[in-house]
Amino acid sequence: MRVLFLGTGAFGEPALRAIAKSRHKLVGLVTQPDRGGTGKHTSVPPMKAAAEKFNLPVFQPPRVNVADSLERLREFKADAYVVAAYGQILSEKLLAIPPKGAFNLHASLLPKFRGAAPIHAAIRGGEEETGVTIFQIVRELDAGPVLGAEATAIGRFETAGELHDRLARLAAPLTLEVLDALERGTAVPVRQDHDLATYAPQMEKAEGQIDWTRSAGAVSRHVRGMSPWPGAFSIFEPGGLQTKGGKPARCVFESVDTVPGDGSRPGEASDRGGDLVVACGSGAVRVRSIKPAGKRSMSGAEFLRGRGAGRFVS
Structure with a gap:
């Protein structure tokens, strides 16, 4: 199956590497543009460096939902999109491009802690368990049907940074399981219980x-x-x-x-x-x-x- 990855932050790196080494065809990476820093320094998205190790085409549109960007996405001819910490809201026109859908890796056990800061919220809230969820992206924030999840206990002294890295590693094999099921036609999307949803908005x-x-x-x-x-x-x-x-x-x-x-x-x-x-x-x-x-x-x-x-x- 042909897979296009959309990601900017480091959370998606283990999953990207796993797909690149699997029998699926990773056709490219879509990530945020490089950012100018102080002096001559340029900040490069972590995912870009990871993709370049596999000689993947990298597309960095400032606005991913405009017509020119959508046309470039179609040229990848991907069957499915995997999204992790990308940083732009995806339009319905974009989500309709891959025939098997677009799927997000989220660092909580949905429907708990929808939003941008689920790891911070889980630790600050005293949760004993969290995990990673793969769900199909829909218009409402983190509300799509779930195709896979992996739970894990939160360590007594574990920091948000440490938990971030561990959940990213857990997401890699789970991503392959979901892609395999999508290819076989055996994936079973499970509707979230929206009444149980909680939110973890972007922190200041x-x-x-x-x-x-x-x-x-x-x-x-x-x-x-x-x-x-x-x-x-x-x-x-x-x-x-x-x-x-x-x-x-x-x-x-x-x-x-x-x-x-x-x-x-x-x-x-x-x-x-x-x-x-x-x-x-x-x-x-x-x-x-x-x-x-x-x-x-x-x-x-x-x-x-x-x-x-x-x-x-x-």
Whole structure:
């Protein structure tokens, strides 16, 4: 079967490689245009580099739904489209081109967490399980019938970045199973229960700010869910009996674990046996790794030695 891949972010890389090495014919990649950066630097979509390793034709239309782009897509003569983190909404005219349909790889167990940020939402929400789903694309957001899904437990200390990479790897064999079934004519689309749908919209950078009035468990999940982007952050204000002075600093919390509280106010940062511990609404978190603005990542103990006690403000 002839397959055209539409993807920009790295989530689709394992699936693209799997299709390229399978008995199916991967006829090309459609991805977002290269982006200009500072100076002479150009940002190339991760999927483009992956496709070039297999000498695949790469098509990078600024607008994929215009007439010229649709005509170029028809020239690929693909039987099916596989879509993963592409970055443009696909029109009904586009979806009608492949005779067997267009299918999206989504990083949740639909209908839970439809939308752009399902991995972050699963971790922040305290979910014990998530997975990857392949569904046929329809007009409504992530609402098409499901052709395959693979569930997996979320690790206790797993970050959004780590879970992203693991789900991407899970999606590869599942994609081949669905393509095989489509080719045989044995694929069975299953309607989603729309009454159970929840949503995980695109995140803004400001959502990384930590609310210290929440429980230690919620703060810990927030830190994991915001790693590596947009980063869980708070402003450190020096103060307290053991302060070493200095100016307020924006700090990104990279790794924490929960510990019992000691009655301190939420956000209060103290030295507990050489560890940096920050009080929460209930309980506290011990800081394992933190990155002050303009500085390298460091342990909580290193942070204490450099800045002393103080307070993190929401």
